[in-house]
Amino acid sequence: MITITVDTEVLFIIHTLQKAGFEAYIVGGAVRDILLAVDDDSISVTDFDFTTNAK
Template structure:
């Protein structure tokens, strides 16, 4: 149900039923009018992190369950940020950050 809603919201075609490993993923920007996300539900810190990364020349997006919750009008419990910056590059931008080991999903 949520998948169909998101496909309709993002104006995508139906999801493929088989695994298409190696497929190129394309980000789709959704206008504020279309998604109707309440900005008050966004964490100021998550927005600051994405802006800092973007101002440094990296791509940065709020992703994961937070996006789902925001679309549903629910305040997310946490925010995940995806970026093309390496952990070392992120650490240079955020001096109080610490590298804590392998990324989620590895190992």
């Protein structure tokens, strides 16, 4: 199992959208960098992209 730590601001955006009934996910390079950072503490993720079904 992989445990991932994400900034509070990122979680706030996702939870806000989900509480409003929408789906929200982190996508793109942030996901790649988070997965690479599991074994390399020198990788820092600072740019997050989201996808959502909110219109």
